[in-house]
Amino acid sequence: MLINPVEKDQKRISELELATGESISDCYQCGKCTAGCPASMDPAPSVLIQFLKLGQFELAKNAESIWSCMACLTCSERCPKNVSPAAIIEGLKNLHLRDMDPRVNLETMSRDFLAHSPQMAIISGFRKFI
Amino acid sequence: MSEKTVRVPYYPGCTMKTKALGFERSAMDCAEVIGFEMDELKDWNCCGASYPLTKDNLMGLTAPTNILVEAERRCQKEEVDPNLLTLCVFCYNTLKRTEFAFGQDEKKLETINAFLDRKYEGSIRVIHYLEYLRDVIGFDNLAKMVKTDMSKYKVAPYYGCLLLKPQKEIGLDDPEDPVILHNFLDALGCKVIDFPAQVDCCGSYLVMREPEKVSKLSYDILADANEYGAETLVTACPLCQSNLDQSQGDKVQFADLDGMPVLYFTQLLAIAFGLDTKTHLLEEHHIDPRPLFEASGSSDGESK
Numbered sequence: 001m002l003i004n005p006v007e008k009d010q011k012r013i014s015e016l017e018l019a020t021g022e023s024i025s026d027c028y029q030c031g032k033c034t035a036g037c038p039a040s041m042d043p044a045p046s047v048l049i050q051f052l053k054l055g056q057f058e059l060a061k062n063a064e065s066i067w068s069c070m071a072c073l074t075c076s077e078r079c080p081k082n083v084s085p086a087a088i089i090e091g092l093k094n095l096h097l098r099d100m101d102p103r104v105n106l107e108t109m110s111r112d113f114l115a116h117s118p119q120m121a122i123i124s125g126f127r128k129f130i
Numbered sequence: 131m132s133e134k135t136v137r138v139p140y141y142p143g144c145t146m147k148t149k150a151l152g153f154e155r156s157a158m159d160c161a162e163v164i165g166f167e168m169d170e171l172k173d174w175n176c177c178g179a180s181y182p183l184t185k186d187n188l189m190g191l192t193a194p195t196n197i198l199v200e201a202e203r204r205c206q207k208e209e210v211d212p213n214l215l216t217l218c219v220f221c222y223n224t225l226k227r228t229e230f231a232f233g234q235d236e237k238k239l240e241t242i243n244a245f246l247d248r249k250y251e252g253s254i255r256v257i258h259y260l261e262y263l264r265d266v267i268g269f270d271n272l273a274k275m276v277k278t279d280m281s282k283y284k285v286a287p288y289y290g291c292l293l294l295k296p297q298k299e300i301g302l303d304d305p306e307d308p309v310i311l312h313n314f315l316d317a318l319g320c321k322v323i324d325f326p327a328q329v330d331c332c333g334s335y336l337v338m339r340e341p342e343k344v345s346k347l348s349y350d351i352l353a354d355a356n357e358y359g360a361e362t363l364v365t366a367c368p369l370c371q372s373n374l375d376q377s378q379g380d381k382v383q384f385a386d387l388d389g390m391p392v393l394y395f396t397q398l399l400a401i402a403f404g405l406d407t408k409t410h411l412l413e414e415h416h417i418d419p420r421p422l423f424e425a426s427g428s429s430d431g432e433s434k
């Protein structure tokens with residue numbers, strides 16, 4: 001159950017749940033996802049979900065830490081409540097990307113990176129950041 | 131080795147044709163010794179590299195579905211088992227999860243088929259080269275084909291993330307305590323170095339945006355392997371290989387650690403088979419693995 005959600009945010013949280021296929025209320029805030037997250041995210045995955053549980057949609061959406069998730073799926077694999085924090089984070093990122101708000105700039109991207117990285121790094125990066 | 135060569139439909143993916151050519155070439159040469167042929171699909175596209183994590187992103191399933199259709203047609207036409215072999219862990223993960231998604235949700239498959247105007251029937255089983263070695267060839271049989279004495283090499287099996295997760299969908303091995311690479315190395319006769327960081331993330335595509343973080347994560351993994359006595363690491367993932375290997379160019383982060391070569395498991399297999407590894411591009415790795423293996427003579431071709 002969401003605590004004191006602002007009405008507008010409640011709607012956007014429901015939309016996020018629909019888009020990701022995740023149920024925010026299932027999370028019981030044990031913190032296991034955060035404990036295993038290698039990305040040193042701040043706010044951490046469980047805190048991002050806590051924001052959503054509290055109805056603070058903008059806090060979660062605009063958290064800079066969502067861009068540091070590397071989709072390693074450790075959190076999703078370990079969650080005792082079958083929640084996928086990685087999917088929720090990707091859902092939040094998608095809201096920015098679909099609003100044409102990319103997080104890497106192709107113009108200034110290092111040529112060295114493009115020349116030396118395996119294709120999967122470049123393609124995944126495009127999918128996650130542009 | 132065997133009387134009749136089995137042809138297995140194979141999807142390479144983009145990286146295998148560019149940055150990981152040595153991975154593909156060594157895998158193909160080893161397959162020949164083992165007795166199967168990696169039969170590349172004639173018409174293939176990029177799989178999209180990362181499987182979409184959100185349910186609404188159906189678009190991300192179109193690219194892998196195109197590949198599965200191609201494989202299905204090939205298998206039906208040639209009347210071979212509906213397996214699709216992969217080497218790249220990103221491709222494996224993306225294709226395998228697509229296979230799983232369609233198995234769970236027929237409506238999804240109908241939607242994608244309608245959009246692509248193609249008809250995928252859902253028959254293909256995506257397999258990884260390692261899985262083929264374990265389940266079809268058998269590690270016991272593999273062990274009999276080894277020509278080089280590998281017992282002096284201390285090798286750490288590094289799994290990373292996408293070869294194993296999500297377990298429910300990939301089902302290859304236990305994501306927290308995997309054994310497949312351990313058993314592979316055992317079959318080769320290497321000294322297997324079990325180390326805690328074997329399933330830690332190398333930073334993946336974050337290398338595009340936060341390379342310093344990738345350096346740090348790679349350092350933690352390599353320092354851990356080093357502490358447990360490893361001389362070299364093997365992996366099945368070209369992005370893990372690149373991150374762990376290239377990060378070692380960061381002299382500040384890696385100040386207290388000697389260079390540790392990071393090999394594709396098939397490059398090591400080729401050495402174990404005593405093959406000529408000249409075309410396997412060992413020299414393209416940032417940390418050159420050749421000095422470590424030179425003693426066995428495997429870089430100069432046949433060893434006895």
Ligand code: SF4
Pocket residue numbers: 026027028029030031032033034045046049078079080081082083084085
């Ligand atoms: S592990 Fe699952 S239940 Fe626990 S805090 Fe994370 S998302 Fe919530």
Ligand code: SF4
Pocket residue numbers: 033036037038039045068069070071072073074075076085086089
């Ligand atoms: S998927 Fe993202 S949030 Fe989850 S453990 Fe990995 S880096 Fe952390």
